[in-house]
Amino acid sequence: MHHLKLFCLAFLFTFLVGCSNERIEISNDVKLFASIPDGAREFEVEVLIIIPKGEVLKVNSRDYMKDFMVIGVTYRDVEGFVIFDSRKMQLIQN
Secondary structure, eight states, rough: OOOHHHHHHHHHHHHHHHOOOOEOOSSOEEEEESSSSOOOGGGGGGGEEETTTTEEEEEEEEEEEEEEEEEEEEEEEEEEEEEEEETTTOOOOO
């Protein structure tokens, strides 16, 4: 379990450091938010679009907040934020 935790932290660090031309492919439908929701205001934040699985997003910024990864992305010339629950993320290897 300890090794898995270290691996996850190393993966997250590598992901967060990233490069400016980074792109990610999503494996589930996700919401593109207009701004970063906080816990109490989560349902007050405008959802710009639902991005279907399999789409490739250009990464603009990355942040990690407790159990969530917030990624600023561009999708079809629309900028917004995608929130991932890191407790449910899976590493997919090719």
